[in-house]
Amino acid sequence: MTDTTNETEAAPGPRTDGPPRLTRLTFHGPLSEARAHSLVQRLTRTNPATVLDIGCGWGELMLRVLAAAPEAKGTGIDVNAEDLARGRHEAEARGLAHRAAFVEESAAGTSRGPADLVLCVGSSQALSAAEPPEHTTEALRALRRLVADGGRVLLGEGFWERTPTPAELSGMWPGAAATDHYDLATLLDLAVAAGFRPEWTETANLDEWEEFESAYQADVETWLAEHPDHPLAAETRERLDRHRAQWMSYRGVLGLAYLTLVAAR
Ligand SMILES: C[S@@+](CC[C@H](N)C(=O)[O-])C[C@H]1O[C@@H](n2cnc3c(N)ncnc32)[C@H](O)[C@@H]1O
Numbered sequence: 001m002t003d004t005t006n007e008t009e010a011a012p013g014p015r016t017d018g019p020p021r022l023t024r025l026t027f028h029g030p031l032s033e034a035r036a037h038s039l040v041q042r043l044t045r046t047n048p049a050t051v052l053d054i055g056c057g058w059g060e061l062m063l064r065v066l067a068a069a070p071e072a073k074g075t076g077i078d079v080n081a082e083d084l085a086r087g088r089h090e091a092e093a094r095g096l097a098h099r100a101a102f103v104e105e106s107a108a109g110t111s112r113g114p115a116d117l118v119l120c121v122g123s124s125q126a127l128s129a130a131e132p133p134e135h136t137t138e139a140l141r142a143l144r145r146l147v148a149d150g151g152r153v154l155l156g157e158g159f160w161e162r163t164p165t166p167a168e169l170s171g172m173w174p175g176a177a178a179t180d181h182y183d184l185a186t187l188l189d190l191a192v193a194a195g196f197r198p199e200w201t202e203t204a205n206l207d208e209w210e211e212f213e214s215a216y217q218a219d220v221e222t223w224l225a226e227h228p229d230h231p232l233a234a235e236t237r238e239r240l241d242r243h244r245a246q247w248m249s250y251r252g253v254l255g256l257a258y259l260t261l262v263a264a265r
Contacts, residue, residue, distance in 0.1 A: 018232050019223045021082070024215040028057045028083075029122045029156060030208035030256055036061060042200060042260055043152055044069040048116035052146060053077070054107045055123025058086035059100070061154075062119055066096050075101045075112065079126075113146035121156030122256070132180045136187065140194035144263060153196065153261040159184045159203075161255040171249030184257055196261035204256040213247045 022028070027036065043065055049072055053062040056076025066074050078084055084102040091100040107126035120127070120143055128138035136157060143153050160181045169176045182190065188198055204212075217240055224236050 018230075019227075019236050020219040022216070023219045025212070026215075027060050027212075030204035030212040031061075031121075031156075031258075032205075032208045032211070035202065035204075035208070035258070036064060039154065039258065039260070040064045040068050043117055043154060044072075046116070046150075046152060048072050048151065050115040050148075051075070051117045051119065052113055052115035054110075054118065054120040054143075054146070055126040056087065056102065056119070057083040058090060059102060060087075060090070061121060063087070063090055063094060063096055063100060065117065065119075066099050067094065072117075073099045073101075075103060075115075077103045077105050077107050077110065077112070079104065079106055110146070114148040114151070115146060116148055116151045118143055118147045118151070118153045121154060121258075122158075124155070124157055132177075133182050136182065137190055137194070140190055140196070143261075144195040147263045149263055149265045151263045152199070153259075153263065155191070155257075155259045155261060157187060157257050157259065159187050159255045159257050161253055164250075164253045168249050168253055172246055172254075181254070184255065187257055188259070191259060191261055195264050197264050198259055199262050200258075200260035202258045204258070206252065209251065209256075213251075217243065 039061070048069060051062055051065055051072055051074035053059050053074060053076035056062055056078045057080065059074075059076040062074045062076050066072055076084070076087060081104055084104055087100070087102040088097070091097045091102070107123070108129065120139070124136055124139035127142040128135035130138050140155070143155065147153050158181050160183050164172070164178055169178065184203065188201065191198060220236060220240060224233060224240065227233055
């Protein structure tokens with residue numbers, strides 16, 4: 001999906017007295033506790049032994065899958081060292097460290113897999129260098145190679161709830177275009193063409209988006225309110241204001257689909 005967040009995030013890395021980063025988020029996307037629970041139940045029905053999380057970030061969903069599937073081993077790959085460290089810390093805290101690996105590497109052209117379950121939530125851009133929306137098609141092909149026959153893929157992918165107006169597009173991420181995403185029907189057709197059957201189709205609702213976008217900014221907003229004279233205050237304010245304006249432009253227009261896909265034999 002179009003990553004609506006990275007462009008405006010503070011640079012990763014240790015910071016001692018600057019703004020915090022993503023401390024109010026449980027998941028790095030619009031995902032409620034209720035949906036996460038039902039996803040984990042569905043994805044573990046088939047007792048996966050191997051789980052691969054593409055662009056895992058801190059891998060909250062993978063860790064919940066591993067907790068629900070005690071025989072499973074999981075590998076999350078990402079290029080963000082700070083998020084991976086958070087994932088390792090969480091795995092340790094939950095007694096899952098012996099079954100959860102967080103590896104700093106790019107998913108582009110990865111030779112990992114095939115796994116019984118592949119998670120790719122908000123991360124399809126990690127699997128293809130093509131321009132949107134072709135990258136979705138390429139990512140689906142890559143996901144089919146990464147999953148075992150009969151296995152499952154959870155794809156969390158952006159789509160247009162409706163065609164955005166030119167005014168809305170001009171307020172979104174830099175260079176936003178109507179061709180950046182497909183609609184939901186086309187996304188499903190592409191998944192089928194790539195060798196999947198859709199077991200379950202669901203989409204993030206507005207409550208999940210509002211929770212995510214608020215939590216995404218909340219720690220930095222409260223930091224800024226408390227530190228108006230900090231050397232980083234001006235650039236932080238500019239970043240927050242820019243992201244808020246973008247979010248107000250894609251709110252209700254950009255969707256996120258959670259597709260539970262079966263890898264057809
Ligand atoms: C929106 S976040 C989603 C994180 C996680 N899947 C989740 O749902 O919480 C997108 C992630 O993709 C990662 N990413 C971007 N390019 C990547 C690449 N080439 N290889 C691996 N990960 C990548 C980013 O570092 C980021 O953690």
